Amino acid sequence: MRDDNFLSEMNARHLWHPFGHPGEARANPPKIIRRAEGVRITDEAGHTTIDGVGGLWCVNLGYSCQPIKDAVAAQLAELPYYSAFKGTTNGPAIELSVELARWFGPEGLTRAFLTSGGSDAVDTALKLARQYHKLNGEPGRTKFVALTKAYHGTHWGGAAVNGNPLFRAPYEPHLSGTFHVPSPYAYRNPWDETDPERLSALCLRMLEEQIVFQDPATVAAFILEPVQGAGGVIVPPESFLRGAREICDRHGVLLIADEVISGFGRTGHVCASRRSGVRPDLMTLAKALTSGYFPMGAVMVSERLADAFEHEETGGMIPTGYTYSGHPVGCAAALACLAETERLKVWENAASTGARVLAGLEGLRRHACVGDVRGIGLMCALEIVSDRDAKTADPARAGRIFEAAYRAGAMVRWSGANLVVSPPLTLTPAEGDAIVAALDQGLSEAG
Structure with a gap:
């Protein structure tokens, strides 16, 4: 495969991304995901994170399902x-x-x-x-x-x-x-x-x-x-x-x-x-x-x-x-x-581990910019605001938290003012705790 600098340059020239501005790829190059195993993904820089997005709500069985x-x-x-x-x-x-x-x-x-x-x-x-x-x-x-x-x-x-x-x-x-x-x-x-x-x-x-x-x-x-x-x-x-x-x-x-x-x-x-x-x-x-x-x-x-x-x-x-x-x-x-x-029976793990993740996310309300926490099973979201009383949505701050959480070890989904967690349903409790910890660190750094 071509080196990462070449791929990034060609991406900016030729590839339009769903739900992305065509000019954004040059100013803010996307992360090139190179490989995946279990519930973890690794990017072009060799940085490995837990995939808290599950690909796009879809990789329920993780990335190593041999059958x-x-x-x-x-x-x-x-x-x-x-x-x-x-x-x-x-x-x-x-x-x-x-x-x-x-x-x-x-x-x-x-x-x-x-x-x-x-x-x-x-x-x-x-x-x-x-x-x-x-x-x-x-x-x-x-x-x-x-x-x-x-x-x-x-x-x-x-x-x-x-x-x-x-x-x-x-x-x-x-x-x-x-x-x-x-x-x-x-x-x-x-x-x-x-x-x-x-x-x-x-x-x-x-x-x-x-x-x-x-x-x-x-x-x-x-x-x-x-x-x-x-x-x-x-x-x-x-x-x-x-x-x-x-x-x-x-x-x-x-x-x-x-x-x-x-x-x-x-x-x-x-x-x-x-x-x-x-x-x-x-x-x-x-x-x-x-x-x-x-x-x-x-x-x-x-x-x-x-x-x-x-x-x-x-x-x-x-x-x-x-x-x-x-x-x-x-x-x-x-x-x-x-x-x-x-x-x-992954729905059983989604219920039990999801309840643990949601409880951990509830604890993040101590950060002033967390306006709401909601979820069921292994689909959860934080809504980021600049003013809790006015419920003023803050997409830019959510983006900064997303990047900081990624550096801290968890890929989550940044969608407007929402940070969404939808990992593979094979997620272990310890891996769920790690996603919460990465978001906590991201909120401390960028919130």
Whole structure:
């Protein structure tokens, strides 16, 4: 491989980064990650840190999962690719659909549409929701309702239902017929309500009012992350998802659970919907489906929706898909990943070690710039402010803390004023303590 100075120079000349300014790479060169093992990553300077980001919410099994590597190599040797469009398929894709139906059978989700990743999965779920209503004799149901602070990927439909103007404004106008209601964000909300249950009730009331205002006969689906990730790790009470399910049922609106981040154990549950005992109509999955070892996603479909498609002779054809839908190598990686995820029961470690990490982060409130601490399982966040009373967000200070924490031994995610912790679910308690200690040092140096 070329030397690091050359790579840094070529990066600045040729490579545009997601969610980055094209000119930033020259003034502030990105860290070049050279290798990884277990839960640790090493950069071009030889500096090793604990990966408190889990790649990007996705490397649940760490970087040394040999069964996944072996499965990928074996599948490459046997069948590196073939299309799963109508008329052909492959064994790993079929096996993966069976396995996913077993995993999410408790939610009544028994059909799988395989995609290349989370953004693909979200756009597919939005399309299937509209198509279902057409098959069901309600073609006027085309609108979508989502939450503020929501993140649903970067494709055209997903960007439209995103609830953060940062991800929307440069590409407007978006898909028409998308509307947003406040998220149950106890630290910041229109009512300054800090009690989670009262806030949940207020947000649910706004959801129902929006559906009624739009006319329920025109609303296709409500899409939400059961725990909001990129929006800052916003954890609603369990009653929120249950209330949303009741409202959707009352008005004939589908419920789409975006579990691209929360699926496969990160919240301390197999999926965040199960935490609330809710059965969504559609569920999007990706990231931990292969532990990030291969680009892969899926949409899980309920029996009720499946009936409308499978028993309709003409209109049930699904005219969407991706070249890499059902990619045999990705499916082999996913099958090995799911087997290891289940063998290790990583959701149990996410619950116990995550509680320890969250308790450690709570102790960092002694730093005046820590405005809020929140989380569930192994997804946590600190919100950095310049004034606690005014809750003045301070992204620049968060960036300085991020750099100092990295030098101290932990990579965390800097997202606006939030510092997010989402490490592999194989994290040990001692490694969790080390992440907290690095953030503590970063806050002392730069906070």
